[in-house]
Amino acid sequence: MRSIWTGAIGFGLVNIPVKLYSATQGSELDLDMLDKKDLSNIRFKRVNENTGKEVAWENIVRGYKLNDRYVVLTDEDFKKASPEKTKVIAIEEFVKETEIDGIYYETPYYLEPEKSGGRAYVLLRDALHKTGMVGFGSFVMRNKEGLCLIKPMEDILVLNRIRWGQEIRSTEEIKVPDSAPKPAEMKMAMELIKQLSGPFDIAKYRDTYSDELLALIKAKARGKAPKAPLRVVHKAKSEDLLSQLKASLGGKKKAG
Template identity: 90%
Template sequence: MRSIWTGAIGFGLVNIPIKMYSATQGSELDLDMLDKKDHSNIRFKRVNENTGKEVAWENIVKGYKLDGRYVVLTDEDFQKASPEKSKTVAIEEFVKETEIDGIYYETPYYLEPEKSGARAYVLLRDALHKTGMVGFGSFVMRNKEGLCLIKPMEDILVLNRIRWAQEIRPTDELKVPGAAPKPAEMKMALELIKQLSGPFDLSKYKDTYSDELMKLIKAKAKGKAPKTTLRVVHKAKSTDLLGQLKASLGGKKKAS
């Protein structure tokens, strides 16, 4: 892996030099857009909306539409507004991870210590393990300031970028029913949850769609007719919620 950011973790007066690596990679296939006529690659051009002519990169500026007209921003404007460049992930406080709702999580990164920070890295990692806490703070990457939390995952520290509160849309426009479920329905639902509960193992879930799509691509490349796998959608025989719950419980028992 190649590091995408180098800096340090700072908490109190402790400074831990680290390298940051992307912790995720896409599982989808990288498909190209082609012209249906001759399968040539599709290219995108930057075109002037009024003239229809292509515009070179050096002639493109950025602007914000305010009160019906564009305010053009220069490189100097961006520099004045950008956060102070810092190579430190500053831990502001330690919190319980359960206090941070999953909706705020954005992107995870692996943190690797430089040789000079190995002892302090292990100390922070093991202290977080023992306390069950995570470090919460901020850092700047690619001229953009972001919130983050640092947590231990087995032998390494992981940094998770966290969304700002103002990035989460309000829910007041959503229409949610307020009627309480019937006692019998709740009892059945709790029983179904109990039947479907168990130790969580994410490794048993695979991106089978990409695998099947690759099989289809290879078959077509060899001139073979791809096999079609029909996905069966099980529809409830009854519109009665209690009846659906009973059928779900019965189906689970038979399957086991």
């Protein structure tokens, strides 16, 4: 893996030099855009709006429009805006992970210690394990400041980027009926939840759509007509909610 950010974790007077790695990768197939006529690859160019000519990367700058004119910013300008934040993951406080709702989670990253920060890294990891707490703070990456939490996962520390509170939309426009469920319906729903409950194991789940799409691609490459997989759609025999719940409980328990 290739690190995408280098800096340090800072909490109190402790400073831990670290590298940041992306913890995820897409499971979808990498499809190219092609010209329908001859299947040539489609390329996108960075074009000057006025001249229509292509602009090389080294000639592209970033700017902010202020009072109908652009103010150009350099990499140094971004660092000068808050130099202490550009290279430090500042832990502001330690909290219980259960206090942070899942809607705030954005992107996970792996943290690896530099040689000089090995002991402090292990100390923080083990202290978080023992206390059951996570570090909450902020950092800047790619000229964007974000909130984050740091938590132990087995032998390593993981950083999760966290959304700002103002990024979460209000729920006021979401319409939900205010009718209360009937006691019998609630009892059946709780029984169904209990029947489908079990230890969580992410390995049981797989992006099967990509697998099936790849099988279709391979079949077309061999000149065979791909067959659509049989989809079994279970429809309720009754529109009555209680009847649907009873029928669900009578079925087999979900695999796994």
